Amino acid sequence: MKLASFRSSIESEIRLGIIVDDVIIDMESWGIEHDLDLPSTMLEFIDLGPAAVKAVSETLKNIDARSLVATSIPLSSAIITAPIPAPRKNIFGIGLNYTEHVAESARTLDTSKELPQQCVIFSKPPTTVIGPGDSIKHNDQVTKQMDWEGELAVIMGKKATHVSKENALDYVFGYTIINDISARDCRRSGQWIVSKGQDTFAPMGPYVITTDELTDPHNLQIITKVNGVEKQNGNTKFMLFNVNDIIEDISEVISLEAGDIIATGTPAGVGAGREPQEFMWPGDVVEITIDKLGTLKNYIVKA
Template sequence: MKLARIGAAGRERPAIMDANGQWRDLGGQLSDIDGAALTEASLSLIAGIDPETLPLLPEGQRIGACVGNVGKFLCIGLNYRDHAEEAGMPIPEHPILFLKANSAICGPQDDLILPRGSEATDWEVELGVVIGRTCKYVDEAGALAHVAGYCVINDVSERHFQTGLTGQWTKGKSCDSFGPIGPWLVTADEIPDPQALALSCNVNGITRQGGNTGTMIFSVAQIISHLSQLMTLHPGDVISTGTPPGVGMGMKPPLYLKRGDVVECAIEGLGAQRQTVVADR
């Protein structure tokens, strides 16, 4: 299934894509695409609904983040060897973890807002993993059974805030609009192998990133297992799993986003998102 949240910010309605690629209104069946809707039991009920029996949503409406009321927004850094090398950082022995503020979450086509004082805002296409079953102390073999679905994430990063200000990476990762999620959530049954997906990011029509999740240092299963040793993961938690090479920081000289630029991130089978860069009003 492909699930989405359609409508104005703060007033999104849950939706499911029908066989013709049209969005059908799930508002009569559930209140949102959130942790409660992403449990195994809830997804099973949604799967039993014939989308053709649901009302069509009007075309052209805004698409919101594909998960609402996100509990934790967990991000893995330097998870592709060649990205770590372009960043001039050592290959990690364990998954590098940082958190992105939930207030950064936005829709996949919302504007990307340059924060005041930014001179080094960068792009990062990443595979997003959405938890659907509470898990703690799970092993790698059972980890993927806890996934509700997958989506596209752009882990937008302000590099000076991230590395030039004293503190953690979270500073450069959490600005408003720095967490576009979607366009839709593809349930795990449609993605038999999350380690075989092509990723790409274009900036102003030029391909800057290209890669495959098969080259991750730590697989999705390893990431979930590792995190579950540290904390309980709950339905609706989102994990961003790292980016392949080609970010602006790694270019010589570095290339960063400016007002008017257009960023397009896509992952095989999961759709594409598009942001226009604007100044903070």
């Protein structure tokens, strides 16, 4: 199932939508038409658990045109927002999770050239989250090294504590795209949260694909472009720690909960790793495309 959070107009509230072909269906309104008690937000739907995803998916198979007229708008008319515009908790980030990115970081960012033996975990506050088409704010008094990181994001579907890697994917709700924007010159004594946690530094979206449709997250191509020029071209099959490993590792020490978001790391090709180094400035456009998940496009503006 393909989901999105959206507004029908600039003034309207954010609603949860189901995307079918070229329309977006208001889930709550559509549920009323089909005697289903469905919510109006992504987090509320996640909280209902896997049974709700299954029920909606089954009902969609018998969808009729009349119900769409009453409860949908053209996808082209919708204003797509971040899938979870206000996460309940910090986003979990995984650093140095692709071999070639470890190498490029060691060359230019003074990180270790040795491959991590455990997940490198950091976090990004909820205030970092913006949606497709939104502006990433560049404060040149704070950073002159704003960098891109195209990544697969995992959205948890239920509480996970001490979960084994064999069962880890059973706890996932779905997947989306995240851009782990990083100010390379804002690291503090090895700590990354100021580098990665500034306002607007986590563009997300445009869609969430649930696990009933995207069953294997480990063979997805990730392509990042800046001003139309390809900068990253990687694949999730080359993660050092795959989604199963990451969930097992985090849940051993921190309980993951429904709606939690994990950014799974970026492949090689970031600006800091290029020769010469390249960084983003106001006027630039950054796009991330991941197989089956669409394209996330954002604009850099002066803060």
